Structures are given as structure tokens and as C-alpha cells.
Amino acid sequence: MKLNKLIGIGTLLALLAAVLFVPSINAGMNKNELPESENHEGNRQEIKNIIFMVPDGMGLADVTAARIYKNGTGGAPLNFETLENIGYQRTYSANSIITDSAAAGSAWACGEKFNNGEICYHLDGKPYNPSILELAKAEGKATGLVATSTITHATPAVFGSHVKSRSCENEIARQYVEVTGVDVMLGGGIEKFNSTKPDKCGTSGDFVAEAAQKGYSVVYTKAGMDSAVADGTVKLLGLFNNSGMTPEYLRMTGTKEPRLPEMTSAALDIMEKDRYGFFLMVEGSQVDWANHDNNLKYQIGETLAFDEAVKVVLDWINASPERKEHTLLIVVPDHETGGFAINGPDRLLKAGESMDAGWTSKEHTGEDTVIWSQGPGSRALGRSVDNTDLYGVMVKAIEQQHT
Template identity: 35%
Template sequence: MKNFLKFKKTAIISLLLILCLVLSSFVFATGETDENSNKVKNVILMIPDGMTIAHTTLARWYQGGEPLAMDELACGLVRTYSANNPITDSAPAGTAYATGYKTQNRYLSIFPEISSMPGVGQVEEKDFYKPIVTILEAAKKSGKSTGLVVTCQFPHATPAAFASHSDNRNDYENIAEQMVYNRVDVVFGGGWKYIGKNSRKDKEDLVSYLKQNGFEVTNSWEVAKNYYGSKIWGLFAQDYMHYDIDRNGTGEPSLAEMTQKALQILSKNRNGFFLMVEGSEIDWASHANDPVGVVSDVLAFDRAVKVALDFAKSRNDTAVIIAPDHTNGGMTLGNYSASADSVLLNNFLKYIRKATRTGAGVEEILGNNRTDENIKKVVSKYYGIDNLTQDEINAIKNAPAGRLNYVLGPMISKRSYIGWTSNDHTGEEVVLYAYHPNGYVPHGVIDNTEVCDYMAEIMGIDLGSFNENAYISNADLEEKGYDVFIDTGNPYNIQLVINSKGKTYTIPQNKNVLIEGNKQYTLKYVSVYIPGAKKFFVSSEVEDLLK
């Protein structure tokens, strides 16, 4: 009897195992388990602005050859061209990551009217300049928390691409207002002057608006790092923050510290979050051909990468994508004065390791005291250079305000056998790095728009459905028979005015509100005015409110 029961038990177990195998084979064939296992709650996109392979190589040598935190994640290359140019600027590059669409240089998350690059489809004329819903906006509308962590001023091109829409990336005040009304949950970086009532041309009190909507708003890192709520804007400089190596004594936090705090706050949301972290000033150092700034901020960015990776690896619901938006400067380790046999590692690193400030930091120290002797003294102390020529001294003395790094950077580069081809962006591919808890990452050479597609896929967000009926234009409303005009009487507060059934409706630019008499309605999307085209785009549910 015991043997029979043992046989029966064994048979049942065997049948169950066979059944499980059949079921698992069926599920694998349908792809359902794989598809679900690829979904994550949280996505951290990290953008080292302007970073090239030469940047990372130099940063590795600077820290003794030790690998960077991002090295283990390298998995492919990203093509960076914009809709109208082989060399992108940060606005369309950020737009591609934010929306999955290419646009033209200077534009932020709107459709282009010029699509001249191979493989970029032409947009219908009626959709020229139309705002494109970003992955940050879609994530927020899906119940997730959202964050932007940068070292530049927050309405600068890359962060702006995720939370605003404009045909002019330099229109900081209007961009800032859109970003505020988009109510991004966590914003850390610079740019206090763009939300302060007294420093804005339109005198909008964006600080009060944020506070009235439950945000902590501060310019103090001490306040921010001790905040344990869920919504905060911490802007730690009036404009942009310092390079990392210049930050001691300023009270400004590091990119890693801001990233750590943002993750602490955003991870409270059970629905998950989307966070974009930018190493903003890698790009600026490259524009200036300043290798000290490059090393400073590549390593600062990499420390933030480690924070993000440690967070992601401590759980199973978070993906990290690291992708520069473009290359910059044409930096090379080796120039026309270098040969493979004559230049040793110390020749590259000697002066960069001696430097304790970037050119921008030295400019602050020099101030207006640009005598020959003081220039020699300061450059010797902070750069270890004791052999300045008179021509170099004169160049330092005559450097325009805010441009001394464009003088000192090349001096360091020349002494370090580092070559540069440009003070601007270049058009090569960039390295893609990615971490997914199940190893589901892109490989090969992909387009920058595919980075957004990948993020949307793993978060389970259908960006197409968000864009399908998000915006209508003033022309659309006119075609439907509404009496519409754009009121430009106050250039700092342009409004769309709609007359319908004896009532007047007003929609101010950059806000997500519709006003009718004493009534105010909150709209799904911020309103966008494109001055050059005289186009005003509003959230599509406006039409329902007019009926």
C-alpha cells in the first residue's frame, strides 16, 4: 500500500510538472510573460550633455585608470542628427529623447516645418509647430511622479524639452512658466531668477503659484536635503550652477546629492516615476575647449550615475538609461604636436591634475584685478602654470566677461596635447548605456528617437494615444466656426480670446487654464503661443468647455 501511494504521488508530481512545462511553453510562445517582465515602474534617464568617448577616456585616466560607473552598461550607439541638420543642438536632441520625434534646431518639443534630413518624414502643414506630448508629461498623466535634476538653469534646452514647448530655446521666461504650470514634482538645479516675481519681465509670481499648489520652493540645499514631502523645487543659483570643481564654498549641492534626494522623494509614489538627470556643463566646458571642466563634470556626472545604479540594483522595478544628446568640441587625446612614441600619460594629465579650478572659476577669483603679476600668481596657484607667455597674459587680461574659460581652456589643452576641432557641437554618434533589471536593453546603432520609444515601452506608456487629441490650434477653432483672436496687447501675457454663445473665454499663454468671467477651468496641457507663425495651441478639451 505504501509503495502504491508513493507511486501515485510521484505520478501526480510528474503530471503537474508536465502541465507546468506545457503552460510555460504556451506563455513563452505568446510572449506575454516576456512582455510583462520587461515593464518597470521607474525610469531614470541620464544625459551627459555633449559627452564624447574622448571625454570618458580622459576622465578614466584622470582617476588612475579606474572604470567609470557607467562603463559596465555600454550597449550601443545613438545617431543624433536633428530634422534639418546633421549637427543637432540640445533643443531637438532633448526633444527626440522626450517625445520620440525629431524637430529642427532651436525647437523644443514641437513639430518642425523643415524636415530635410534623410529618413525624417515631412509633417503636414497644419501640424507645423504643434506641441508634442513628452514622456514626462505622459508619465505624470499616468499617475507617476516626475523629476528634473540639472546643473544649468532649469529652463535651459535639455530640461525644457521634457516640460515645455517652444520655437525658441532661448525664450527662458515663457519656457519657465510652462514648466511651472506643468507641475513637475521635483526640480533641482539653477535658475531662481526665472521664477522670482521681481526678476521676471512679466512680474508673474511663480514662486507663489508653486507654493499655493503644495510645493516646497527653496534656494537652500540645507532646506532641500531635509525635506521629506513629495513636491519640491530647489533652485540653488540665480542662473546656472558652478562647475563641480568650482563649487566648494558656494553652498551648491553636487549632481550626485541632488540625484539621491530626488530619488528619495520620487520613489514614494507607488505608481512609479520618471526622472531626467543632466550633466549640463560637460557641454559648456567642451564649448570652451576646457579639459579641466570636462573632467570635473564627467566625473561628477558619473558619481550621479552610481547613485542611480545603486538605487536601481537595490530593487527590481527600475531602469537606467544614459545617453549623451550630442558630441561637442571634437576633442582628441593627441594633437599635431603629439606622436605615439613621444607623449606619455603624464603629458596628458600633468596640468589637468594640478588644476583646482576651471577657467570660469579662475575668472571669479581674478575679478577685476587683471594685472600681469596677479594673473601670473593666480594661474600659477590654481593651474600650476608658471611659464605664461606675454601673449597669454594679454589674452587673459583682455578676455570678455564670462569668457575666460575660452582663453584658459585652450592654454591647458595645448600644454596637455589635447586637440579640439570646434567650439561647437559635432555630428558623430554617441555611446548608449542602459541598465534593466531583466537585461532588456537596446543594442546596436539606434536613432535618438528610439531611446524615447524604449522608455515608453518599458513604462507601458502609449505616447501616440496621448498625442492623438492633445492640442488644437486657433486655426482649428476658427474652422469649427468659433470667433477667435490672439490678443497681443500685453507682449508679456499674450492670450487667446474666444467668443462663443455670448460668452468670452480667455486662455493665457504658458498656463493650463481657461477663464470665463469669474470661472476658471484647469486644462490638461499648457497653452503654447508661437509668435513667428502667429499660432496659438490649446488643450483639446477646450472645445468641450465651449459647448
């Protein structure tokens, strides 16, 4: 089903009830058996904000490599490693043991298994759940998508659109603006929002102009983004590159593009104003691209930039007891890419020293990926789960506001 407009609370609760009983292919835990969030008195805790962060294509060896590079072999953990709960998820899609980002992200966003390439949409015509972003939007929450790929790329797309193919990026842009109304969109993809060439879905058009007509501040540089935030905008479309954004290891001093931590900070500054809270997805998109390229310098740069974005979020949460009490933070890769591994030498390395590392392929792998989480509701993720189960945890977070 599609949510083309805000729905009432009765309709929303009916949707939520239906979602909790929708069977998924070989899904993990029963959504109704997820532990309740608790505060210190043992009562239910309202979850006002959900922050979902994705280091795309990152395996556990990527984490080890970035930590050694930054802090040395015995050094401090990365920021996301300090979260309270650690679990792991199965990543297979409806039609393959090796998922792509579209199917993996759709499992999170809509709570079902999808075929590779599908964006929260079943080509066979089966109905599908509303996305967690749509449910948050229906509750009056602010919604945001931040990525270093095009903002219409597979992972952000699953939260704000329903299309037959991840190649329909013009259509995804159209749905963001015309249908879903995502409040904050920051990343690359100018060409997807203003294209005269139809995509695989037959869509083209000037969605930048349409966004401006709908009240979005439209910016193309870090300076423009900072100015819009300072001016108090509540709807922001930031498109900082024609395609994906410039990788960390290729950035030059004076670049006009913001970095992932800076985009994350801007999104929080805007969305924290919403009285009902927000749903924010942040993707370090190019960890995946680096692993596809088998490029260690690229990979470490993107992993550490993502970790800086996590620090921005943690600093924001820890600045207020209320934020800490009412914010669910989830950090999880959609899949592993490249079969990356760390090899010799047979001695400990100091921070900044080169390590012997390599990949077994340039494609995705089928291994489980780690989930780091904290905040109310996060205990449910401190175990082995299916990727569809993350939807159930987030749905419960929204549902608890009415129980």
C-alpha cells in the same frame, strides 16, 4: 498635443498607440519591433521606474580623459561604463546635421525630429507627441528634473514643456508649475522663475510664489534641500543659483549649492515614495559648456561629477532586488561638443598626470554618441539607433504596465 491635466487610462493607451505609428524624419528602428523586456523566466517585466541621465555634449574621448585622470591608463572603468548594454545614436535634427540640445532632447522626449531651437514644438503648426514625462505623469508616476544649468535650459525643458524657442525660459518655468506639474525640480535659474522682464514668448511672472501656493517646498541651498527631504516633502523646487550652477572646478569649500550627486540623491529620496514609480531626468549640463570653452579642467570635473551621480543611481538600484528588476536606466549624451581628442605623450600616464589633449572647434559636432543602459527594455538600445528611438523604448516601458 498638450496634456493640461491628468488623462484617463483609455485616453493614454490611445495616445500610446498613436505614438507608436507616428512617422519621424528618417527614424531608425520600427517602434513595434523593439524587443520585449524579459525576466529570467522569459515573461514580460514591468518597468516601474525610468531614470534618464544626460552628460550634455560628452563625446567618447571625454570619457577616456576622465577615466585616465581618475584611474590611470589601465584603471577601472567609470561607473556608467559598467552598464550592461552599449549602443550608439544618430543625433541630426530636422533641419541640420549638427543638432542643438533643444532638438536633440526633443527627439528623446517626444519621439520626433525637431528643428534646432524648438522645445517639443513645431513652428510650422504640425501636431507633436506628448513627452515621456507627461505620459509618466498621466500614469500617476512621480516626475523629476535635475540639472546643473538653469532647470529651464534646453535639455530639461523638453521633458516638461512645449515652446517655440529654447529662449522662452520664463514660459518654460510657467509650464513646469502651471501645466505639467513636475514634482521635483533641482538646478539653477532663480531669475527664470521670478522675472519682470518678458522672455521671447512674452512671459514673465513670479512662478516661485505660485509653486509655493501649489504645495511645493521652495529651497535655495543644500541645507534647505536636505531639510525638505528629511521633512518628507513630495514636491520640491530647488533653485540654487540665479543662472547656471557653479562649476565643479570653481567650487570652494563651504559652498551652499548642492552638487549633482547630492541633487540626484535628494530626488530619489523623494520620488521613491510614489507607489506607481517615477520618471527622473538628470543632466550633467556643463560638460557641454566646458567643451564650448575648450577647458580640460572644467570638462573633467563635470564628467566625473556626472559619473558620481550615476554611482548614486546605481547604488540606489542595487540596494533592492525589486528596484533592479523594475528600473530602466539610460545614460546618453545629446551630442558631442568641440571635437575633443587625446594626443600624446608616447608613454602610459599615471592617475592625475597631465595629458596632451585638444579640440577642433568650440561648437557642436555631428558625430554619433554612445548609449549606456541597463534594466528591462535596455537590450533594444544595444545597437545603432536614431535618437528618436529612445522615446519608443520608454513608451513601451510605460505601455507594458497595461499588457
